[in-house]
Amino acid sequence: MKSKADRPDLMAVRDILTGYASGAFLMDNGDGLQWYTSKRRALVPLDERFHVPSSLRRAMHKFEIRLNTDFEGVVAGCAAREETWISDELRAVYRALHRAGFAHSFETWQDGRLAGGVLGITLGGAFIGESMFHVVTDASKVALVRLVGHLRTRGFILFDAQIQNPHLARFGTFEVGERQYAELLQKALSVSAHLNSKVGDA
Numbered sequence: 001m002k003s004k005a006d007r008p009d010l011m012a013v014r015d016i017l018t019g020y021a022s023g024a025f026l027m028d029n030g031d032g033l034q035w036y037t038s039k040r041r042a043l044v045p046l047d048e049r050f051h052v053p054s055s056l057r058r059a060m061h062k063f064e065i066r067l068n069t070d071f072e073g074v075v076a077g078c079a080a081r082e083e084t085w086i087s088d089e090l091r092a093v094y095r096a097l098h099r100a101g102f103a104h105s106f107e108t109w110q111d112g113r114l115a116g117g118v119l120g121i122t123l124g125g126a127f128i129g130e131s132m133f134h135v136v137t138d139a140s141k142v143a144l145v146r147l148v149g150h151l152r153t154r155g156f157i158l159f160d161a162q163i164q165n166p167h168l169a170r171f172g173t174f175e176v177g178e179r180q181y182a183e184l185l186q187k188a189l190s191v192s193a194h195l196n197s198k199v200g201d202a
Helices: 013-021 071-079 088-099 139-153 178-189
Strands: 025-028 033-036 040-043 064-067 103-110 113-123 126-134 158-162 174-177
Touching: 013 025, 013 088, 013 113, 025 088, 033 088, 040 178, 064 139, 071 088, 071 103, 071 113, 071 126, 088 103, 103 139, 113 139, 126 139, 126 178, 139 158, 158 178, 174 178
Parallel strands: 126 158
Antiparallel strands: 025 033, 040 158, 040 174, 064 103, 103 113, 113 126
16 A cells, blocks of 8 residues: 655655665556555565475576676566556666665576566665566576575575565465564664675575
């Protein structure tokens, strides 16, 4: 549901981060950019509960993994849907967060071309997944699996996928209520974790 927060058209990066740190997220469902909250929050497990479907294992080494090498390409890919919540205004917000070091693209490449990726925002030890896309079969799924491994090695303790769907459920994604999510988010915000440009084989 929509929150009572003001529209963030001209918000400073600090104000946008404050919104995310409070548990809200930005979307544009056709009536302008708004803050939203959800009574149920989808989390991607960063422990043994994370499941890699056996059908995906064969595709894991078909892609090169990169971080933040084509941020604009990943944002454009995520927005390229018949129905999208990523408006030009929200794309500008992502660019501002990326320049400030808070928005990231975790990418899969094949034959020198961007094949898919995950778009997200980092706050302390939390990775807030905004969207994902692919133009090559399994590219976004492989990006998700490799991202989970990378977050583990970098000290992240929360992977927020925002809204559950059948695609994410296959990986063990589960839902928590507002109160539990708020507690987990506050704990994650107290953790010092950072992505870096080097992506290993985790």
